[in-house]
Amino acid sequence: MKNPEVQTRREFCLNACQAASLFAISGALSALLQGCSSDDPLSSNAQNLSKIQATAVNGTVTLNIDANSPLATVGSAAQVQYGGNTLLVARTAQDTFAAVTAVCTHQGCTITGYGNQVYTCPCHGSQFDTNGQVKRGPAGSALRKYQAQFANNQLTITVS
Ligand code: FES
Incomplete structure (x- = not known):
């Protein structure tokens, strides 16, 4: 028999993990974009x-x-x-x-x-x-x- 409380915790963990990895990806992306705009000597901001x-x-x-x-x-x-x-x-x-x-x-x-x-x-x-x-x-x-x-x-x- 299913324990609804355990099920809920599992779902919570799964959601939290997904949110954390999305957060990590967006953090990495924004660091990458920031690197592109400020470190590239040919980024002229034309x-x-x-x-x-x-x-x-x-x-x-x-x-x-x-x-x-x-x-x-x-x-x-x-x-x-x-x-x-x-x-x-x-x-x-x-x-x-x-x-x-x-x-x-x-x-x-x-x-x-x-x-x-x-x-x-x-x-x-x-x-x-x-x-x-x-x-x-x-x-x-x-x-x-x-x-x-x-x-x-x-x-x-x-x-x-
Ligand atoms: S870069 Fe292609 S026409 Fe100027």
Whole structure:
């Protein structure tokens, strides 16, 4: 004959064990996820880049960089759009900028993400440094780089 009290204790133990193992799994998972976000040097926490509209005159894009510009601070970056083209421009030092094409060398998507000096393509996650060098595939080649000069708060990028 069944003892209802024993049965209840068994059920309790079984439930407790299941709950404990679920708890352990979720704890391990959250530790793993935390490890991914904080320890991975290529985890860029990419944000969408600000956009700057510009025009190209005689193969040159000229931008005025004032205190309100998305490029006002060292370490910042922005998309610069001109005549149907898009550049990625990063301020790498007070007077130094790096300009590369925003067209990903993998399958041609426009790169929109940036964080921790790393650009991230939204299509398959390729990552590039501010000079366009590949940090992570699937892209296999660097972004084309353009000459950029800065003087008197004016940034001049040669795009021809
Ligand atoms: S097109 Fe950029 S990663 Fe595939």
